[in-house]
Amino acid sequence: MGWSRRATGVTHYDPGRAYRGYTLFAPNDGEDAYLIDMEGDIVHRWRCPDGIGQGDLLPNCNLLLRTPRSADSGGFPGVPASGAVQELNWDGEVVWEYRDPNLRRYSRLPNGNTLLLIWEEISIDKSRHIQGGFTTPTDPERLLGDLVVEMTPDGSIVYEWHSSDHLDPEQDIICPLENRTSWGGANDITALDDGSFLISFRVLDTAALVDRSSGRFAWKWGRGQISHQHHPTPLANGHVLLLDNGAHRRGLSYSRVVEVDIGTSEIVWEYHGEPLSSFFTHFTGGAQRLPNGNTLICEGYEGRLFEVTPTGTVVWEYISPFFRQDVQGYANRVFRTQRYDPDYAGLAGRDLDPGQYPNLNRLYNGRSYRMV
Template identity: 25%
Template sequence: MRFNKVSVSLLLALGLSCAAPVASQAVPTTYPTGVTFYNPEKAYNGYTILAGSACLIDMNGNLVKRWNSKDGMPNKILPGGRLMTSGETWKDGQQDKTSLVTLDFNGKKLWEFRDWQNVPAIPGQPQKDGKTPIARQHHDFQRKDTPVYFTPSAGSASSDAAETTLVLSHTNEKIARIHPSMQLVTDVLLEVDSKGKVVWTWKISDHVDELGFTDAAFKAMNTFPPSDNRAAGRHGTKIKPGAGYDWMHINCASYVGPNKWFDAGDKRFNPDNIIVNSRDSNMMFIIERATGKVVWRLGPNFAPGTEDFKVGQIVGAHGIHIIPRGLPGEGNILFFDNGGLGGYGAPTPDRPVSGFHNVQRPYSRVVEFNPVTKEIVWEYDWHKNHKGLLGHMDFKFFSPFVSYAQRLPNGNTVITEGDMSRIFEITSDYETVWEYLSPYADENAGILYRSYRVPYDWVPQATHAEEVAVIPPANSLFSLPNAKGEYPNTGVQGDMVKASLTAAQTHAEESDDEEFEDEAATSMHNY
């Protein structure tokens, strides 16, 4: 079959099945993208940087700047309009990136780290003696001279290279206690100097006895790949040189930073210490930088009667961090509690054979809690916030992978609901003041790993459009035309909001089906 070479994503969005078949799914196949709601008076106005494709948008969703980077895991804006981002993905690794780089506003490379491990030569990458040095960075990084995200006290400029940069990376090893035969993908923390040289390392497998695992948990790890959990296949059983069983899957790492707990004498919260989260074990913990010991932990046991029960069972969480000084809630831990599957332990009704990912929850929540008392301070949870008949619709806020939450200077929280490629900003009493659905989702396997809001003056080179409120129409008035451009007569009162076919009627070049192979169909959620 041959068809006009219009944008396939546009054709799919318009429901034109004559161009390509639309796969069956449990969510709408067509919905608006860009900013769908915006209250300029209540939102914290600034730029938003997206992970994956390095797109910087303004409050009305206009593309302000796009850097030539597609693998940012995540992308972070530094004061002065620079981008810190990941290099290319190493195809033989487990989400490993070849480098970590800082780019100026025009895309010039200012700093690079890649000197962690040497791997077989990668075409197009630096080589020496048949090897290519790569960073194996994944999921996170932080410059020590910059807060985990913007605070009012942060300056609007900084050096091109930090004296110290924290990098979350990987190595491979075999440990019979974890698994009798599989190659492990083990998380390591690195500190890198301004010249891109590693000056400190920490490896999770050296501290496994500090993590509270039971004998049943170790037995569950040994069952990989489990017979009663298809989702575990995201680890990959066909071992590439750098891939394997990603047994802890640490997905965030940041410095504790200045805080009131340390000021009051609690040494566990030394600003130089590092807080991380393990997605697969349902656990977050703080590492003492000076000794490498685990000095604070939440999980993996959330049973009634335990201190951790006050926070509630976490499942597959992302984005754990301590809210930086100068922001509402400073010193508390804020994170996106995904739900889905996670944990190791005794078999449960969900995992009756293996005990692998033995905890399951079908909705997400965002949690802020006091790390000393482990009491919840604030929570966004559809399950709790919507009582009665609506309470069963947990799926209305559910991203079992990726995602993030950031506290803003005005007390709002901006939330990345990653599996929906959706970002929304809410007030402390849950009023939505901004909502955005990424039009770049198809470039990133349909997901959005993270996003960050920064003030306008952090990117002095950019200009943004006027901030204009966005008030969406009633859904009953939003309709799409058929292939002839005809709109349905629904009988609903009001002016129809019409989608234009103009873009789809231009550039009518002929093309073969093979040029539109759906890569997303073979991709896996492994974040």
């Protein structure tokens, strides 16, 4: 997807086919998370001085987020991580947090606990048996693995899972175009109601469902099918939806969203751009299945949020107007987005009048979209 800095805000909207609600996103490397309406107007903003890398609106009206890791906070060098997971109330006040420079992702459980994805070192012996990746003279003697912990609100750890205890060195081989820093490079985790969880191993091209009681993989899929994926989420029909980023894919680089039947490991639905190269996000992004059957997609690298019907028709599109200068240049990247129903518990009783933010909406929403 090529973008123009002039074409921002809502650029396309079909009210008859789009799923009406409020869309949450946080511009990369920024301090704000925005909730916008279907017309692209900001109806609420949270600000966090530590930065917001990703946010989720909880049923209690609080925002659960992760902050970027600061340069002086420690942690393992050379790998992306977060500095903390925080919960902010509607007014932006911190009501809960957990800090660890090796945090990656989070998922809030129905019981109020939080599932956390954290880097950890693998033993030297295991590290020597891990295959794949390109080697350099500075490769670490101990590779990094993925630790999953369940934490109570008071900070107690009540469950641990170590990826290195369950991945197979003979089968789970690092992509040859990735370095040998980590084995798995897990980039997403999603908790299920029964305590099991979906996890995405980016550099292994693998998504997996982990059984809570045994710790074993109840389903493991992706090698040869997807490339450097993000955001596996469960669907009501028992399938899994995920973004296949397509980075390091053999042949043409392009992204797609796929729905997989975990019983057969077959792709039963997919969305891709026409032409293929018109939808591509090398890093970041995700997808959410909406109640009307449409799918909300985050083409994160281009700051593009868009909704498609089951037949692939785009019925809503928003290009983030929030550009920032970072190490990769001047860009408007977005890690993830979520759409919330107007009746969602987390919005109950809240003032969602865009008139609260007249200056922001004047600056960042030119109302230039085309309605059909």
